[in-house]
Amino acid sequence: DAGVIQSPRHEVTEMGQEVTLRCKPISGHNSLFWYRQTMMRGLELLIYFNNNVPIDDSGMPEDRFSAKMPNASFSTLKIQPSEPRDSAVYFCASRQHIGELFFGEGSRLTVL
Amino acid sequence: RKEVEQDPGPFNVPEGATVAFNCTYSNSASQSFFWYRQDCRKEPKLLMSVYSSGNEDGRFTAQLNRASQYISLLIRDSKLSDSATYLCVVNKGNQGGKLIFGQGTELSVKP
Numbered sequence: 270d271a272g273v274i275q276s277p278r279h280e281v282t283e284m285g286q287e288v289t290l291r292c293k294p295i296s297g298h299n300s301l302f303w304y305r306q307t308m309m310r311g312l313e314l315l316i317y318f319n320n321n322v323p324i325d326d327s328g329m330p331e332d333r334f335s336a337k338m339p340n341a342s343f344s345t346l347k348i349q350p351s352e353p354r355d356s357a358v359y360f361c362a363s364r365q366h367i368g369e370l371f372f373g374e375g376s377r378l379t380v381l
Numbered sequence: 382r383k384e385v386e387q388d389p390g391p392f393n394v395p396e397g398a399t400v401a402f403n404c405t406y407s408n409s410a411s412q413s414f415f416w417y418r419q420d421c422r423k424e425p426k427l428l429m430s431v432y433s434s435g436n437e438d439g440r441f442t443a444q445l446n447r448a449s450q451y452i453s454l455l456i457r458d459s460k461l462s463d464s465a466t467y468l469c470v471v472n473k474g475n476q477g478g479k480l481i482f483g484q485g486t487e488l489s490v491k492p
Contacts, residue, residue, distance in 0.1 A: 300478055312425070312468065312482040325479055360424060367413065370470075370480060372424035 273373035275361050281379045287349040290376045293342055294363030302362040303336055303346050351380045382407055384481045385471050391487035398459050402486045404452040404469030414445055415470040416454050425468055459490045
């Protein structure tokens, strides 16, 4: 079975550009999470969805960040405009109810 | 105060050593607890859940102390392959779905 699939795996962009990260959760999972990981701050929860509905977005840093889940098999995290301090690894994860949380391989973002 | 705090590490131990990691959490309403393992430049993966009565999986033992809001992970007879970062994970109070990760403790097992 395919795990959580994220794209792109790596992205290098310039400050001010729009960045879109994509995630396909494991089929049948009803919760989806977006995390950001940096050396300084560790893994931070940005937002999570239950049944495609955003439940808690209190971790989203600011208005430049937005996330959507138009259906059960797809989610996006968008940063517009991007800034150097957004450089991090962005992980998407999914789970079924309160089961094990499965992570994608991450999207490594570098903003120059 | 952070919601989930862990020993800062890194822990450098010889093969065969026993090593213990500690984690404290701030929300007394938390119900679910886990240890995840993350290898360098990889995604975190579930190591084990932590149950109220404590639980063991081979060389790994996890314990929970609700009164002190404290979780521990004990690794016995450590192997080179145990070298990784260990992340303590707690659900946020009565928000069952919201999982908060600690900063992680790095373990390096040397020959």
